[in-house]
Amino acid sequence: MTKMPVTRERELRGxxxxxxxxxxxxxxxxxxxxxxxxxxxxxxxDLNREVERFKEAVHTVEDQFVSLRNKVPxxxxxxxxxxxxxxxxxxxxxxxxxxxKTILEEKINAEWALKKSLEEIRAVFxxxxxxxxSNRISDVENVxxxxxxxxxxxxxxxxxxxxxxxxxxxxxxxxxxxxEMNTAKVMGFITxxxxxxxxxxxxxxxxEIPAVVGLESATALVEDGDLLILDGSSGVVVINPDDRAIIxxxxxxLQLQTYKSSIARTSHLPAETPDxxxxxxxxxxxxxxxxxxxxxxxxxxxGLYRTEFLYLREKGFPDEEDLFEDYREVVEIMxxxxxxxxxxxxxxxxxxxxxxxxxxxxxxLGLRAIRFCLKEPEIFKIQLRAILRASLYGKIQLMFPMxxxxxxxxDAKQILEQVKEELNRDNIEYDTNMEVGIMVEIPSAVAxxxxxxxxxxxxxxxxxxxxxxxLAIDRVNEHVAYMYRPYHPAILxxxxxxVHAARNAGINVSLCGEMAxxxxxxxxxxxxxxxxxxxxxRAIPFIKKLIRSISIEEARVDxxxxxxxxxxxxVLAYISDRMKDIVPEFE
Ligand code: PEP
Ligand code: MG
Numbered sequence: 001m002t003k004m005p006v007t008r009e010r011e012l013r014g015x016x017x018x019x020x021x022x023x024x025x026x027x028x029x030x031x032x033x034x035x036x037x038x039x040x041x042x043x044x045x046d047l048n049r050e051v052e053r054f055k056e057a058v059h060t061v062e063d064q065f066v067s068l069r070n071k072v073p074x075x076x077x078x079x080x081x082x083x084x085x086x087x088x089x090x091x092x093x094x095x096x097x098x099x100x101k102t103i104l105e106e107k108i109n110a111e112w113a114l115k116k117s118l119e120e121i122r123a124v125f126x127x128x129x130x131x132x133x134s135n136r137i138s139d140v141e142n143v144x145x146x147x148x149x150x151x152x153x154x155x156x157x158x159x160x161x162x163x164x165x166x167x168x169x170x171x172x173x174x175x176x177x178x179x180e181m182n183t184a185k186v187m188g189f190i191t192x193x194x195x196x197x198x199x200x201x202x203x204x205x206x207x208e209i210p211a212v213v214g215l216e217s218a219t220a221l222v223e224d225g226d227l228l229i230l231d232g233s234s235g236v237v238v239i240n241p242d243d244r245a246i247i248x249x250x251x252x253x254l255q256l257q258t259y260k261s262s263i264a265r266t267s268h269l270p271a272e273t274p275d276x277x278x279x280x281x282x283x284x285x286x287x288x289x290x291x292x293x294x295x296x297x298x299x300x301x302x303g304l305y306r307t308e309f310l311y312l313r314e315k316g317f318p319d320e321e322d323l324f325e326d327y328r329e330v331v332e333i334m335x336x337x338x339x340x341x342x343x344x345x346x347x348x349x350x351x352x353x354x355x356x357x358x359x360x361x362x363x364x365l366g367l368r369a370i371r372f373c374l375k376e377p378e379i380f381k382i383q384l385r386a387i388l389r390a391s392l393y394g395k396i397q398l399m400f401p402m403x404x405x406x407x408x409x410x411d412a413k414q415i416l417e418q419v420k421e422e423l424n425r426d427n428i429e430y431d432t433n434m435e436v437g438i439m440v441e442i443p444s445a446v447a448x449x450x451x452x453x454x455x456x457x458x459x460x461x462x463x464x465x466x467x468x469x470x471l472a473i474d475r476v477n478e479h480v481a482y483m484y485r486p487y488h489p490a491i492l493x494x495x496x497x498x499v500h501a502a503r504n505a506g507i508n509v510s511l512c513g514e515m516a517x518x519x520x521x522x523x524x525x526x527x528x529x530x531x532x533x534x535x536x537x538r539a540i541p542f543i544k545k546l547i548r549s550i551s552i553e554e555a556r557v558d559x560x561x562x563x564x565x566x567x568x569x570x571v572l573a574y575i576s577d578r579m580k581d582i583v584p585e586f587e
Contacts, residue, residue, distance in 0.1 A: 009242050014215035015194065016235035017201045019260075021253040022187040022210050023246060026226045026239075027166035028219065029159070029173075040109045050103050054110035057150040058090055064146070065090070068179050081289050082139075082175045082203065089143045094121050111151050118144045129363075130312075138194070142174035162186060167230055169222045178203040188230045190218050190237050205538075212237050266548060267298035267541035273526070277552035280532035281540055282340075284512055288326050291333045294537045298544060301337035303534020304399075304460065304512040305330060307383070308346045317379065323386035328393045335394035340460065340510075340534070341387050342439065343380070343412075345369040345401040364474060369402035374411055384419040391431035399460055403438040403445050409455055439512075441465035446494045449501035459502050460534070463513025467491055486515045487571040492524070492563060499529045510534055520575045522546050523582065527559025550582055 042050050069083040089095060095117050102113035118140065125137040159168070159180040168181075168189035178200050181189075186209065194200055194213030204211040210232035222228065222239055229238040229249045233256060238245050271281045282303030283294030287310070294302060310318055310326060318326075331339050347368025360366035373380035387398055400412045413436065423430055440446060441462030453459065463486060468475040470491060473484045485491070495511070502509035510532040515521045517535030522543055525533065535543065558578060565571050 010239045012215050012237045014212040014235050016232050017204050017211040019233035020210040021231050021249050023229050024167045024187045026169045026222045026228050028224045029168055029170040041107050043107055050110050051100055057147050060150050061146045068176055086143050089140055167228050169218055171219050173200050175200050175203045192216055192218050263541040263545055266545055271544040271547040273552045275551040279547055282534040283537040284534050288330050291330050297537040297540040299540055302339040303510055305341045308344050320382045320386050324389050327390035331390050331394035338395040338397055340397040340399050342399040342401050344373055347372050370400050377415055381419050388430035391434045392429055397435045399437050401439045404442045406451055440498050443470045446497055449498045453501045453505035458508040461511040463515040485568040488568045523550050523555045524559055524562055527555035
C-alpha cells in the first residue's frame with residue numbers, strides 16, 4: 001500500500017488499552033493478512049497429500065502455542081488460558097474436521113478450504129448479539145492466520161527478535177504475538193484493528209504494555225522510524241509530534257505516574273470515608289480466571305459472578321461436576337470474603353445455541369434468566385446443586401436474576417428447597433445458612449421491593465437492566481444509546497425506593513450495574529445509603545480513593561440536593577461541579 005506522506009504532526013484516536021504514556025520510534029510489523037492467491041483443484045493422490053499438509057501445519061502451530069504457553073511470564077500466568085483456547089480452536093471440529101472434509105469433498109487446496117471454514121465460523125459468530133462472545137471471532141482469526149502463514153511457508157517476523165526500544169505498529173496482533181514480545185524492549189504497541197475486549201487487549205493489560213488498538217489507519221499513516229507519542233490512557237497517538245506536544249505529554253506522564261502510585265497505595269485500604277462510614281467494594285466477574293485480578297485490585301469479595309458465560313463458553317451445557325469445580329475454586333480463592341453467585345441469566349443478549357428460544361421478537365422481554373430456569377427446572381437444579389455443594393468451601397451468596405414479583409421468587413426458592421432435600425437424602429453437605437438474595441432490575445420488583453425484602457437476605461440492584469426497562473431503552477441498541485441515562489431522576493428515585501425497602505426490612509443492599517464503577521455516581525450512591533458497590537475490578541482503586549475523599553455527611557447533602565432535580569442534565573451538571581471539588585486532578 002502506498003503511504004500518505006506525513007510531514008507534520010498528526011493525531012489519531014483509537015481505543016485505549018493500558019493507561020501509560022510512551023514516546024519512541026515506530027517499528028512497523030507486517031501482520032497484514034496472509035495472502036491466499038488462488039483456489040486450485042486437487043485430485044487423486046494429491047488430495048491426501050493436501051490433507052497431510054494441512055495436518056502438518058496444525059502440528060507446527062500447535063507446537064508453537066505449547067512452547068509459547070510454557071514461556072508465559074509469571075505475571076500473565078492467569079491469561080495463559082488464551083493460548084489454551086487457541087489450542088482448542090486448532091482442534092475444534094468446525095475448523096479442523098470441516099477443513100479436512102472440504103479438501104476431500106470439494107477437491108480443493110488446504111488454504112482455500114481453511115478460508116471457507118473461517119467464513120462459516122464467522123457467519124455463526126455474527127448471529128451472536130453479545131459483544132464479548134462475538135469478539136471471540138478474533139481468536140479464531142488469529143489461529144487461522146497462523147495456519148495460513150505456516151501453509152505458505154511465511155512465518156513473519158517474531159516479536160521476540162526485536163532488540164531496540166520501539167513502539168510496534170501493526171495491522172493486528174494476536175495474543176500469541178503479545179506474549180512473545182520482549183517487554184524489556186517493546187515500549188508499547190498500536191494496531192489498526194481490535195477492541196477493548198479482544199484478547200490482545202486483555203494480554204496487554206496483564207503485561208502492562210501501553211497500547212492503543214482500533215486506530216484503523218495507523219499502518220497506512222506511520223512510516224518505520226517515525227517518532228510517536230502513545231497515550232494509552234486517552235487512546236491518542238501522535239505521529240511526528242512537535243516540541244510542544246512532547247512537553248505536554250511528558251508532563252501528563254509525570255502526573256499519571258504520581259496519580260497511579262497514590263491510587264495503588266490505597267487500593268487495599270477499606271473504602272471508608274474520613275468520618276468513618278464504610279462501603280463494601282466488590283468485583284463483577286464472568287470467569288474463574290478473573291478472581292485473582294479482582295483480589296489484586298482490592299476487591300473485598302465478588303459481588304456478581306455472571307455464571308452464564310460458562311454455559312456460553314463450553315460446547316454443550318456444563319455438567320454438575322464442571323460447575324461445582326468452577327464455583328469451588330472461585331469461592332476458595334476469595335475465602336473468607338463472600339462470592340455472590342448469580343444463577344443463569346441466559347437469554348436477552350446472551351444466548352446459548354442449546355436453548356431453543358431463538359426467533360423471539362423482543363428477547364430482552366422474553367424467556368430469559370429466572371423465567372427460563374423455572375421453565376426448565378432440570379437445568380436449573382443442576383446449577384443449584386453445584387452452588388450448594390461449593391458453599392461448603394467459603395461464603396456463597398445465591399442471587400436470582402430478573403425477579404419480577406413475589407410468585408417468581410417463591411417458585412425459585414421452592415426449587416432451591418427441593419434441591420436441598422435431595423442433597424440431604426444423598427448425605428451431601430452444604431452451607432445451611434447460605435444467604436439468598438435477588439437482583440432488583442425490573443421496575444415491577446422496585447414497586448414490590450417492600451414485599452420482596454421480607455423474603456430475601458439481600459438485594460442487588462442491577463442498573464444495567466433497570467435503566468433499560470424503566471426508560472424503555474434497549475441497552476444494546478446504538479440508535480437510542482444517547483437516551484440511556486443512569487442519572488435520570490426516575491432511576492435515582494427507584495434506587496432510593498429499593499434502599500428504603502431494604503432498610504425497613506434490615507437487609508443489605510448492593511448495586512452491581514456499570515453505574516457502581518462510574519466515578520460520577522459514587523458519592524450520590526453513598527449518600528443514598530447503598531451498602532456495597534460491585535464493579536469491574538479495574539475500577540476498584542479509583543472508586544475506593546473517591547470514597548476515602550468525601551465524608552458521608554457531605555455525600556448525604558449531595559444526594560438530598562440531587563434528588564430535587566428534575567432532569568438528567570441537571571443531575572449531571574451538579575455531579576460534574578462537585579467532582580471538580582472532590583478530585584481536582586480528575587479534570
Ligand atoms: C445489571 O443488569 O445491572 C447487571 C449487573 O446484570 P447484567 O449486566 O449481567 O444484565
Ligand atoms: Mg441484568
